[in-house]
Amino acid sequence: MDVLLNFLMPILNLELLLMVALGTFAGIYVGAIPGLSVTMAVALLLSLTYSWDLLPALALIIGIYTGGVYGGSRAAILLNIPGGPSAVATTFDGYPIAQRGEAGQAMGLATITSVIGGMVGVVFLAFTTPVVSQLALHFAHRDYFLLAFMGLLLVGSLSKGSFIKSVFAAFLGIIIGLVGLDNITAVPRLTFGMLDLQRGFNIIVVILGLFGFSEVLYQMSKSFSVTVTNKVGKIVPTLAFIIKFLPLSLQSSLIGVLSGVLPGVGGEIAALFSYDRAKKTVKKPTRPFGEGAYEGVVAPETANSAAIGGALIPMLTLGIPGDAVTAVIIGAFVIHGLNPGPLLMIDSPDMFWVITGSLFLSNIFLLIFGFMGIKAFQKIVTIPKGILLPIITVLTVIGAYSINNSITDIYWMIAFGFVGYFFRIFGFSVAPLVLGVILGPLIDKSLRASLIASQHNFGDFLLGFVTSPISLVLFLITTLAVLSGTSPYKKVKSFIGRKVKLIFNR
Amino acid sequence: MIRSTQFYFNLILVGISIILINQSLNIHVKDEFLSSPKIFPLFLSITMLILALVILFKEIKSKEVYNILPENLLFFLGFIILTFLYIFFIPIIKFSFATVAFLFICFIFFKTTNIWKSMVISVGFVIVIVIIFERVFNIIFP
Numbered sequence: 212m213d214v215l216l217n218f219l220m221p222i223l224n225l226e227l228l229l230m231v232a233l234g235t236f237a238g239i240y241v242g243a244i245p246g247l248s249v250t251m252a253v254a255l256l257l258s259l260t261y262s263w264d265l266l267p268a269l270a271l272i273i274g275i276y277t278g279g280v281y282g283g284s285r286a287a288i289l290l291n292i293p294g295g296p297s298a299v300a301t302t303f304d305g306y307p308i309a310q311r312g313e314a315g316q317a318m319g320l321a322t323i324t325s326v327i328g329g330m331v332g333v334v335f336l337a338f339t340t341p342v343v344s345q346l347a348l349h350f351a352h353r354d355y356f357l358l359a360f361m362g363l364l365l366v367g368s369l370s371k372g373s374f375i376k377s378v379f380a381a382f383l384g385i386i387i388g389l390v391g392l393d394n395i396t397a398v399p400r401l402t403f404g405m406l407d408l409q410r411g412f413n414i415i416v417v418i419l420g421l422f423g424f425s426e427v428l429y430q431m432s433k434s435f436s437v438t439v440t441n442k443v444g445k446i447v448p449t450l451a452f453i454i455k456f457l458p459l460s461l462q463s464s465l466i467g468v469l470s471g472v473l474p475g476v477g478g479e480i481a482a483l484f485s486y487d488r489a490k491k492t493v494k495k496p497t498r499p500f501g502e503g504a505y506e507g508v509v510a511p512e513t514a515n516s517a518a519i520g521g522a523l524i525p526m527l528t529l530g531i532p533g534d535a536v537t538a539v540i541i542g543a544f545v546i547h548g549l550n551p552g553p554l555l556m557i558d559s560p561d562m563f564w565v566i567t568g569s570l571f572l573s574n575i576f577l578l579i580f581g582f583m584g585i586k587a588f589q590k591i592v593t594i595p596k597g598i599l600l601p602i603i604t605v606l607t608v609i610g611a612y613s614i615n616n617s618i619t620d621i622y623w624m625i626a627f628g629f630v631g632y633f634f635r636i637f638g639f640s641v642a643p644l645v646l647g648v649i650l651g652p653l654i655d656k657s658l659r660a661s662l663i664a665s666q667h668n669f670g671d672f673l674l675g676f677v678t679s680p681i682s683l684v685l686f687l688i689t690t691l692a693v694l695s696g697t698s699p700y701k702k703v704k705s706f707i708g709r710k711v712k713l714i715f716n717r
Numbered sequence: 718m719i720r721s722t723q724f725y726f727n728l729i730l731v732g733i734s735i736i737l738i739n740q741s742l743n744i745h746v747k748d749e750f751l752s753s754p755k756i757f758p759l760f761l762s763i764t765m766l767i768l769a770l771v772i773l774f775k776e777i778k779s780k781e782v783y784n785i786l787p788e789n790l791l792f793f794l795g796f797i798i799l800t801f802l803y804i805f806f807i808p809i810i811k812f813s814f815a816t817v818a819f820l821f822i823c824f825i826f827f828k829t830t831n832i833w834k835s836m837v838i839s840v841g842f843v844i845v846i847v848i849i850f851e852r853v854f855n856i857i858f859p
Contacts, residue, residue: 375775379730379768382761386737389761393754396747400754401740431796432787597829601820602842604800608807609846613856621804636785637726655757662752669751 217564218337220266221572227270231569234274235576241275242282242294249279249295250415253539265547265562270569272543276536277329277573280478280515281581284321288314288508292423292603296414297478297515299422299645300486304500304507311503315446315585320505321512322581323453324460328513329574331464332471332520337567340524350473352664353675355657357685358473359650377643380634384647387412389655395663407619416611416620417648420627421641423607427600428632446585456509459489467514471521477536478515478522479649485514520570526551527563722785727773734766795826812858816843 221227241252252275283298288305301321308317363381390401391411402408463485470481489500489510496504526537544551555562611624631641665672676686694700741759750756787793803819810818817839824835850856 373772373775375768375771379765379772382765382768383733386758386761386765389758396754398745398747398754400744401737401758403740428793428797431793432789595829597827598824598838600796601823601827604803605816605820605842605846608804609850609856609858612858613850616857616859618804618808618859621807625800625804633726637723637783658757659752659754662749667749667751 213561214564217561218568218571220565221270221568226267227565227569228572230267230270231274231572232576234271234276235278235573236274236580238275238278238280239282239285239577239580240278242279242298243285249276249283250536250539252279253536265543265549266565268543268547269540269562269566272540273566273569274573274576276519276540277516277570277577278580279536280519281322281325281329281512281577283515284325284508284512285318288317288321290426290603292426293418295479296418296645296649297482297518298511299418299479299642300482300511301508302422303486303642304498304502304504307498307501307503308505308508313445313503316448317505317508318585319446319448319582320452320456321508322578322585323448324456324463324509324513325516325581326574326578327457327460328464328467328516329519329570329577331461331513332468332517333567333571333574334520335468335517336520336523336570340528340563349681351675351679351682352657352660353672353679353682354685355473356654356661357676357682357689359653359657361685361689363646363650363654373638376639380639380641381643381647384644384649385651385654386647387417387644388414388648388651394652394656395659412623412648413614413620414648415614416624417627418645419607419610420624421631421645423603423610424625424628425631425635425641427604427607428628429635430596430600432632432636446582456505459493459506459509460513462492463489463510463513464517467517468521470514471518472524478518481514481518481521482511483646485510516574523566523570527555527566723776723783724773727769727776730769731766731773734762734769737762738766792827796823799823799826808859813843813847816846 221231238249238252242249253272279295280297283294283296284301284305286292286294287298287301288309291302291306293299293302305317305321308314386401388411390408392398392409393400399409466485466488467478467481470484471477486507489496489506493504493506496506498504500507522537526541541551544555549555549559549562607624607628608621611620612618614620631644634641634644661675662669662672665675676682738759741755741762744753744755744758746753746755799819799822803815806815806818809815820839820842821835824830824838825832829835830838847858851858
């Protein structure tokens, strides 16, 4: 009974209800503005809510978190600029859909599937917390290396055009991610002797440049007679349309939750994983992937919303953040004198259920504000190119500046914008580069930490992949993922398929 | 002419890879080489050099030509110059003045709307931005 009351508290308590509503509404617009990250908004809220009671502060933060992750899809669909890292995969098909004049349908579908993903996340958060967090607790560095390496294999499906160029871009991305002080030995790496580079590149600055400013440059290089306007069209999808994508939504929700649970693998990786999975498993997409397939919007949008519930699981039960936002939320707990971890569940289980209830409520508000906001957001796309592009430039400048209050970051953002622009016109994909920046540090750290754990013995390091059950399973999955892209595997697969068909036909 | 631009771009990639190899070799090794901070960047940069050379030779043989010239070169170059001037002037004349000037000049330069509308949009946008970011998000603009 206590559990149910605590879960329903955000709904029954007017103050908490309003805080979740306000947070979700603001989050949608914060997330939609390129360069304004959810992490930044939550971090800023910490300073604003410092003197508040914990529960209203948490209700507001949870609302911002849910709304912000979803809001990223708006700019991704309408402008081809992801509002945040977790909306990167949404641009692949979201923007082509918008170019066909069906942006409303894509945004409507993104709203509904985000809510489905969010609700699945809530269910998992509520029921599987102890089991999944126990499993994640047993992960070794070697397992994180395998997970990150698996993430890098997505380069294959993210590449448009030359695969070699995509691999080059991914490796350059990893190098960019490694710039700065090494997080194991504190030795400066790839800093060219510049003191400023010792803190490394902020991921938001890189993403703003590669997706935001490079898009501005690309649009500038095109004719001005065409404005960046895409007809929004019908917004509310039909029930049949939603049901059609329900199996994919559930599959993506599962990927999202599991990705969210693993520390460091946040909504962006969940969305990319899910997009890749959809690309491989959906036999007959509405259109080819990359050309405006609705499945390409459903998969990442469901997964990144489901990852929220997943990311909260290890944070609340183990004190390990699932992603950057939950790392900041841990700060909120500490500020208010609480220590997230196994003891939190014993000492204040009410806190856990209030958070779960707030997440549930924020998804309800997402459904309401998500549909309301589309009409208002529609006006942005009717602005002429000559007005819209300078305004986006100002927003990217503010976004880059606001992270560290640094003018240097603006110049870096511009530099990455040029990198993205030249990569684009010379046939290189930008997405693998971003993937490299995100996964690079994780691969490096986990690989070296596992080598150190093996006493620098390479034989022991390799043996570790087969002696630990978790590593063995991950190793087999990774190997299968590598082999699945090769032609001998495809030949064997089709041979077995033919034989099986023959047996069943008899 | 266009073909040679492609060639030079690929040469730049080769050059970047060589610079990165040099940087990786200069990373200080404190303990075991196998788990040192040098090993991974070195592996990546060497692989990048190999890939850059493959791309270079493949495109020399290939007949694919990339159109790199912007459709409106004047707008493109003008916008880049304006953007750099904007960032340069932000710390000198305050963010709000620099932004109003940047937006206003851009709107006039792109002949999107008339002078009065351009002024209203630039000033209006900056007011909204300052209110939202300074008041709500506590971002201190330079």
